[in-house]
Amino acid sequence: MTTTTARATRGHADGGAAGAAGAPARARWTWLGVGAGVLGIVATMFTSPNVGSDRVGPEALAGLSRGQLQLGGALGYATVALLLVLAASWRVKALATTRGAVAARVVADGLTASAAALSLGYGWKLALALYLPGGINENGFTTDGQFFYFMLNDFGPFIGYLGVVVAAGAVAWLSLRDRLVSRWLGLVSLIPPVAVLFMSGVLSIAGFPGIVGPIWLIVAFAGLSLGSHELLGTAKSQPDSRRVSGSGSLGRR
Template sequence: MATMDPARQGETGREDRDGKARAMWPLCGVAAGVSGGVATLLADVRTGTDGREPVDASILADLNRSVAHLGLIAGFLTVVLLLVLAAAWRRQVEPRVPGSTAAYLVSGALTASAAGLTYGYGWKGALAIYLPGGMNEQSFREDGLFVYFMLNDFGGFIGWLGVVVAAGAVAWMALRERTISRWIGWFSILPVLAVTLFAGLTGLPGFQGVVGPAWMFVAFLGLAWGRSTIVR
């Protein structure tokens, strides 16, 4: 009876009950979706403010430094996971489909998001150290702190655009090239359409930060436990 080389098994995944190797690398994408949702939505520094408009520097009194700190930690974890996922995609997927431009686009788009989100989540850390209670709380007056608050308005959202581009590439691979389960392809169209409509109709620059983490969680969970060609 043939057996799998333990070293090779460790590279590709883990044996399931049917004796087939199940890839574990897509779980990096699942984890990135979870940590990204925490960093972008749960740790939104605007959470807990009273929503008054127009906003001025007086809103700083309502900010929670711990929320900004959580956003930095979860955000930087998300960046690391996106980079690991991009590297795993290049190693595991691209050699399987060398003729697919869309496959190469995925890893590049994930890397682009990681770069943008490094800045976006870095602004959360800046607030964490400059707000009262932070290690450098006396460094800026209210007008300076307000600049950091404004940077956080969309800072943790805009960088998810690369992930939505990756979703579009995954949709193409699924529906055109048939190397990914078709349901993942149809699902991947949704964030692309949503971001395109919101940006085109309203000018909203950050809706990808709402749909991007959710797409990653569902799509990569589907890749991990589904029957897509690129992970078998």
């Protein structure tokens, strides 16, 4: 005797009356990605210690804003926290619908890797603010020591978004290969890894992940929040001949 086999019912964000009425509920946890992207842009781009010179030396420290650096580091730590919660939410909410897809695991791992790297990048920004004149430990380092932290801040917070770029590539795979995410989002998600590959391989620019990574977080997770995606259970169910099987060990008893 054969029985009908089906994939596990996808859990919706709220899973209540909306699902019963045939309108999948929207995921709410995905907005964490939008928040991480917004905070990341402010913490990375708008608080970067840019002195606008081609030959930078210790004298550049005089042009830095300690308050700006401190704000960037604090917002950066908040960004790290959001990325960690986002990665955990992805593992709990999204992995259940991917049927063991490796790419889905790479998304969570990439977000976690960026959170770890950005903890250092934004920590160096806070350290620079700590040792500059006006900081609690302003006498802790000489000008040369302060300049060392300045150099770490040149690309430090920008490099940390490489994991986010890898996550973007995994989302592109989930879209274009596994058909679990809408096609437009897959095409958009191809841009960060291709751009970073070009900028690093051709121009040796290490910090480009910090430019495209936060922007991708905003666009991609807003799209996941508002669009229809099989990955999140927000796409209307379609008939699937694979759900009915008259053979195989799972279909027999």
